[in-house]
Amino acid sequence: MLKLADDLNRRLEPQERFEQILSSAFRRFGKAVVDLSYANFYEGPGKPVLEALERAIADDRILALQYTPYGGRTVTRRLIATSLTEEYGLPFNYQHVILTPGATAALNMVFRTLFGPGEEVLLPTPCWHDYAVYLSNLGISIRTVPLAQNKHLDLEAIALATGPNTRGIVLSQPCCPTGVVYSKNELAELAKLLTEAEQRFQTAIYLVSDEVHRHIVWSGAEVYSPLLSYPRSLTIYSFGKALFIQGQRIGYVAVSPQMPEDRRLAKQLEQCERIMGYGAPTSLMQRAICDLIEYRPPLDLLARRQREARRKLKDSGFELCDGEATCFVYVKSPMADDFAFVERLAARGVLVLPSSVFLEAGHLRVSLTARGEAITRGVEAMGEVLQDARTSPSNREACER
Numbered sequence: 096m097l098k099l100a101d102d103l104n105r106r107l108e109p110q111e112r113f114e115q116i117l118s119s120a121f122r123r124f125g126k127a128v129v130d131l132s133y134a135n136f137y138e139g140p141g142k143p144v145l146e147a148l149e150r151a152i153a154d155d156r157i158l159a160l161q162y163t164p165y166g167g168r169t170v171t172r173r174l175i176a177t178s179l180t181e182e183y184g185l186p187f188n189y190q191h192v193i194l195t196p197g198a199t200a201a202l203n204m205v206f207r208t209l210f211g212p213g214e215e216v217l218l219p220t221p222c223w224h225d226y227a228v229y230l231s232n233l234g235i236s237i238r239t240v241p242l243a244q245n246k247h248l249d250l251e252a253i254a255l256a257t258g259p260n261t262r263g264i265v266l267s268q269p270c271c272p273t274g275v276v277y278s279k280n281e282l283a284e285l286a287k288l289l290t291e292a293e294q295r296f297q298t299a300i301y302l303v304s305d306e307v308h309r310h311i312v313w314s315g316a317e318v319y320s321p322l323l324s325y326p327r328s329l330t331i332y333s334f335g336k337a338l339f340i341q342g343q344r345i346g347y348v349a350v351s352p353q354m355p356e357d358r359r360l361a362k363q364l365e366q367c368e369r370i371m372g373y374g375a376p377t378s379l380m381q382r383a384i385c386d387l388i389e390y391r392p393p394l395d396l397l398a399r400r401q402r403e404a405r406r407k408l409k410d411s412g413f414e415l416c417d418g419e420a421t422c423f424v425y426v427k428s429p430m431a432d433d434f435a436f437v438e439r440l441a442a443r444g445v446l447v448l449p450s451s452v453f454l455e456a457g458h459l460r461v462s463l464t465a466r467g468e469a470i471t472r473g474v475e476a477m478g479e480v481l482q483d484a485r486t487s488p489s490n491r492e493a494c495e496r
């Protein structure tokens with residue numbers, strides 16, 4: 096029987112509570128559900144992606160579908176390293192890149208390799224829901240540090256939270272769930288702060304930069320990677336996310352070539368892939384992505400959806416976070432209890448994620464990955480629930496925060 100520590104059970108609770116809302120909405124409304132919660136892209140991947148998958152299947156080279164080395168196929172790793180070198184201007188080689196079945200596996204391997212039980216990791220919040228679940232599962236201590244009001248890094252709060260047990264910080268750039276792109280300046284300030292902390296506490300502090308959304312920038316904003324400011328950084332990537340084939344689970348972790356112990360750490364990550372047993376991606380996907388490393392799906396549809404949904408939500412009276420990337424809109428919940436709002440919306444067959452899932456109360460994450468007409472309906476329903484909540488005397492108090 097699976098036995099989970101109390102801390103882990105507590106961390107899973109909001110997600111499991113939402114899953115119940117989701118399944119009862121599907122039981123009640125069936126296919127009519129408007130699902131703006133998880134980021135499954137209803138339009139599916141583009142033609143070039145499907146064609147690359149077909150080519151990989153048709154490849155009848157000897158050993159094409161057999162085991163690959165730990166760390167992944169050298170050819171694929173090399174292509175990614177070349178592409179990273181161009182994108183970041185840092186000298187990556189194939190050994191810096193460890194292929195994984197998506198970012199989830201990469202994060203688990205990185206946490207297991209870098210941090211030990213009792214050591215502390217900083218999580219600026221709101222943050223992607225499973226960082227805390229994975230860290231807690233590994234017995235690693237978590238210190239949450241709320242982002243500033245505008246959802247950028249609160250550097251003063253991070254400095255105050257950094258102590259002798261701090262071994263790392265995990266953030267997503269661009270940020271999930273907010274869609275905010277951290278600026279070059281704030282990341283340079285963060286790097287300075289971490290370098291000072293390393294010296295003061297005489298210990299290595301790692302920055303895990305989850306960049307699975309770095310190519311989903313609908314606004315045209317420039318995304319600056321923390322790897323360019325801080326040598327003890329690792330970047331996490333997901334082709335699943337970038338190409339809208341999330342269920343195919345293919346991604347990687349890359350160690351910064353500027354890290355003093357880059358080779359040693361990369362080797363340890365390969366070793367970790369072996370000992371964890373689930374860290375190797377399928378050989379089929381390792382082949383398929385070779386043709387897709389430079390491919391960027393067009394984002395004009397997402398950009399139109401983002402602008403339209405943001406305008407409509409604002410017109411209905413919602414307060415929005417100024418995101419520039421990802422498929423998400425992060426919205427202040429009109430009711431202090433984000434779950435209460437989500438439940439009311441679900442009663443109309445519309446699903447969005449309550450921010451309690453992301454370790455922050457009082458907001459909602461709306462994913463613009465459903466079909467166009469469903470998004471329109473969902474956004475309208477949000478406005479209706481907002482009006483209802485404001486006009487019903489029993490709720491007025493809950494809305495006035």
Ligand SMILES: Cc1ncc(COP(=O)(O)O)c(C=O)c1O
Pocket residue numbers: 134196197198199200223267271305307332333334335336341344345346
């Ligand atoms: C910020 C972030 N990190 C990691 C993941 C997991 O990515 P993958 O599907 O490649 O495992 C997601 C997926 O939603 C995400 O949004």
